[in-house]
Amino acid sequence: MEYFVYIGTLVAIYTTLTISLNLLVGYTGLISVAQAAIYGVGAYVTALVALHLTSDLLASFMLASMSGVLVSLVVALPSLRLKNEYFLIATMGFQAIIFSLFMNLDITGGASGLYGIPHPVLFGHTIRSSFEKFLLAAALAVVCYVLALRITHAPFGRLLRAVREDQMAVASLGKSVFQIKFSIFVFSAVFAAAAGTIYVYSLTAIDPVAFALDESIFIITLVIVGGTGSLNGSVLAAAALIVLPEAFKFLAIPEAIAPQLRQVLYGLLLVFFTRYRREGLIGEYRDVLK
Amino acid sequence: MTGSTVLKVDALSKSFGGLRAVSDLSFEVKAGTITSLIGGNGAGKTTAFNLITGNLAPDAGRIFFRDKRIDSLPPHKVARAGIARGFQELRLFNRLSARDNVEAAIPGQRGESIIRSLLGGHTLRVESKIATARSRALLRDLTIETQAETPAERLSYGQQKLLSLGRLLAGEGELLLLDEPTSGLNPSMVEDFCLRMRALTQDGKTILLIEHNVGIVMRLSDWVVVMHQGTKIAEGRPAEIRNNVTVMHTYLGITS
Amino acid sequence: MSIFAQFAFNGIVAGSVYALIALGFALIFTASRVFHFAHGGVYTLSAFAGYTALVTFKLGIVAGFVAAIVIAALIGVLINILLYEPMKAGGVSPFVAMISSFGVLIIITHVVAMIWGSNPVVLSRGGQTTVYHFGPIYTTDAQMLIIGLAALLAIALYVFFRHMRLGIAIRALGNDSELAEIVGMPAKRLRNIAFIVGSALVGVSALLIGLNVGIIDFNMGSDIVLMATVAMIIGGLGNVGAAAGGGFVLGMIQNIAIWKIESKWQMALSFAILIVVLLFRPSGLFGAKQAASL
Numbered sequence: 001m002e003y004f005v006y007i008g009t010l011v012a013i014y015t016t017l018t019i020s021l022n023l024l025v026g027y028t029g030l031i032s033v034a035q036a037a038i039y040g041v042g043a044y045v046t047a048l049v050a051l052h053l054t055s056d057l058l059a060s061f062m063l064a065s066m067s068g069v070l071v072s073l074v075v076a077l078p079s080l081r082l083k084n085e086y087f088l089i090a091t092m093g094f095q096a097i098i099f100s101l102f103m104n105l106d107i108t109g110g111a112s113g114l115y116g117i118p119h120p121v122l123f124g125h126t127i128r129s130s131f132e133k134f135l136l137a138a139a140l141a142v143v144c145y146v147l148a149l150r151i152t153h154a155p156f157g158r159l160l161r162a163v164r165e166d167q168m169a170v171a172s173l174g175k176s177v178f179q180i181k182f183s184i185f186v187f188s189a190v191f192a193a194a195a196g197t198i199y200v201y202s203l204t205a206i207d208p209v210a211f212a213l214d215e216s217i218f219i220i221t222l223v224i225v226g227g228t229g230s231l232n233g234s235v236l237a238a239a240a241l242i243v244l245p246e247a248f249k250f251l252a253i254p255e256a257i258a259p260q261l262r263q264v265l266y267g268l269l270l271v272f273f274t275r276y277r278r279e280g281l282i283g284e285y286r287d288v289l290k
Numbered sequence: 291m292t293g294s295t296v297l298k299v300d301a302l303s304k305s306f307g308g309l310r311a312v313s314d315l316s317f318e319v320k321a322g323t324i325t326s327l328i329g330g331n332g333a334g335k336t337t338a339f340n341l342i343t344g345n346l347a348p349d350a351g352r353i354f355f356r357d358k359r360i361d362s363l364p365p366h367k368v369a370r371a372g373i374a375r376g377f378q379e380l381r382l383f384n385r386l387s388a389r390d391n392v393e394a395a396i397p398g399q400r401g402e403s404i405i406r407s408l409l410g411g412h413t414l415r416v417e418s419k420i421a422t423a424r425s426r427a428l429l430r431d432l433t434i435e436t437q438a439e440t441p442a443e444r445l446s447y448g449q450q451k452l453l454s455l456g457r458l459l460a461g462e463g464e465l466l467l468l469d470e471p472t473s474g475l476n477p478s479m480v481e482d483f484c485l486r487m488r489a490l491t492q493d494g495k496t497i498l499l500i501e502h503n504v505g506i507v508m509r510l511s512d513w514v515v516v517m518h519q520g521t522k523i524a525e526g527r528p529a530e531i532r533n534n535v536t537v538m539h540t541y542l543g544i545t546s
Numbered sequence: 547m548s549i550f551a552q553f554a555f556n557g558i559v560a561g562s563v564y565a566l567i568a569l570g571f572a573l574i575f576t577a578s579r580v581f582h583f584a585h586g587g588v589y590t591l592s593a594f595a596g597y598t599a600l601v602t603f604k605l606g607i608v609a610g611f612v613a614a615i616v617i618a619a620l621i622g623v624l625i626n627i628l629l630y631e632p633m634k635a636g637g638v639s640p641f642v643a644m645i646s647s648f649g650v651l652i653i654i655t656h657v658v659a660m661i662w663g664s665n666p667v668v669l670s671r672g673g674q675t676t677v678y679h680f681g682p683i684y685t686t687d688a689q690m691l692i693i694g695l696a697a698l699l700a701i702a703l704y705v706f707f708r709h710m711r712l713g714i715a716i717r718a719l720g721n722d723s724e725l726a727e728i729v730g731m732p733a734k735r736l737r738n739i740a741f742i743v744g745s746a747l748v749g750v751s752a753l754l755i756g757l758n759v760g761i762i763d764f765n766m767g768s769d770i771v772l773m774a775t776v777a778m779i780i781g782g783l784g785n786v787g788a789a790a791g792g793g794f795v796l797g798m799i800q801n802i803a804i805w806k807i808e809s810k811w812q813m814a815l816s817f818a819i820l821i822v823v824l825l826f827r828p829s830g831l832f833g834a835k836q837a838a839s840l
Binding site for chain 3 (some may be wrong): 104
Binding site (some may be wrong): 147150151154155156157158159161162165166168169170171172173174175176177183184187 | 343345354364365366367369370374375377381382383384386390391394395397399401402403404406407408410414417418420421461
């Protein structure tokens, strides 16, 4: 039972990460590989605050979200005026720098990370059981999904897609492309950071390796496999790609190569979908009803 | 008010490396008129457009829209001031439907801010209904209403040109900049285009167009500005230009 | 002061290492306009191929290099033929190709880990390493070879791109496929040649660098291809010499920085420089004018 709750929590966390990145990558066409770093910032901020100040859940979410906004200012403000390929490389640079901070600063615990993070407290009630934490993760995922749906159905969502098609044309309509891109970047960062909060409280420890470039690429893989621009696809992909490798455990694959095989599988999926089926499992923009 | 100056370009210059694309260019566009900007390839016409709309920054010179100086404004601010620009390559939002293309151009939509779209609510729904009605009306007027839900990339070239005009009009700009609007159109579509242009000026719009089709230029324009190698070599009414020998030599190259 | 001289020399060695990798990476980028991140995977695989020939089968150093070069060239060109070319033909943006390249990098990296294990592996050619010293500076024969090779290749590629028809054609490819066909070879064939040469280069470098360091591991390529990207951008896209120059500058900065800051910040510093260059001098330190911003 514990096991299923654990898997469920992971799926919920990755659903949030994937949907938030999908709005940035899939809808707006802004490919960023810094999502893991932002996720990590939310996690570390939550952990450090919980260890030294308070583990109040609302405070944690608020501080994590604010850190997401701050990171957006640092990363997106300078980078958004770059052309797409260079924007990606700039985000790669920021991902590396932020990861380096996780690994090398004393307060973040360096390569060993942090542990012994207290349980979150909500309105005086301590959230202790893994099931309750799963509910928390699921709640965040639902909120993210609902808000993402609102965005995609609103004129703002149309502008995102327009920016992806032709930025110069959007500007010629009197709409600020920078403002559009920046807004969605901040939204995406806030949810990535919030996912970090859930991560920390679920695991009560942080291993910095979880926030490396590989992780960013994994989240991009989820976006692509699910289908750029398809929110339902993101949910499906998160579920599929977390659950499937767990099936390896039942296939008597040796411990030593299981993690490697999992990565090879992800790499294969990424290559397959970018090469043969860029619309992903569900297809582009399928759930944008009009 | 007819007769007043809507656009004034003053001593505009722009070079790329060693190449002078626009050199000391000056002209005015009067309200309610159709002005054509003509000249051979490389004369600097599209560059002039890019300078006016803020896509390029001038090396020297000034640009006035009504009384407001706009040469240092970014493109979206120029558009908001009231200049609507069409592109030679159309630049439609290919995977969006025709209706979405037009609706995206409607100004003042509160649902276009991320905060409002997250809050949702009744006002947004009402606003959306109004926008949809307006875009449908525009599409109907352009005779492409049946294609409202078709992605722009799947329309015929003629329909795409109409859609690009629709997107331009939805923006409610006072000055319309059109770049080669009749290229690729058959004679009946060209005829339709000319009628629309006249109707628009009667509605109070001012039009500046880049056009290669000499016949249209002569027929449609109230005023013609001739460019060659980045600068203005002549301007005047169509008849005056037709009789201008310099122009005949350097650009029109016709003896008829 | 003599410590500084050693750091500076280490910088020259590191710079040469980066220059070697950046040369192949830039050659491929010039020809195909794709950031071929899978280049890192080719690097790793060829180092292990060399290891297999040299250590597992004890076939000698020459066999080691041959194995590394052949595997590298083969895998490199296969990636182009099976992945990038069809994508190009399908009109896919180089952007998406970039992402798929990451995928290939991941696949190769972890397949290597599956076959050879995730622990570092010792790579030695048997026999002693000769250590030389010039005044305050200590160096090995492998290091001198690296510097020499980097210099030689940089010059050779410069000549190739400026003065040889094939080189000029490949350069033209990046800008205009049709122009390149004037040489008489189809664009696709030219790109394949670029991949073969660029990958072979990285095969040589991988084994040489592996021998110099003494150990190889499955992550070596992933780490270094990021550095090659930084080198190429710092130096300037658009020409191979600039990329080599960028690699050299990067190596120098990393090693001289050790003087003042702890070595654990090297990576962060390198990427910080990348971002500064992207924002303020997108054409790079040595490169041709190329707009990176909208």
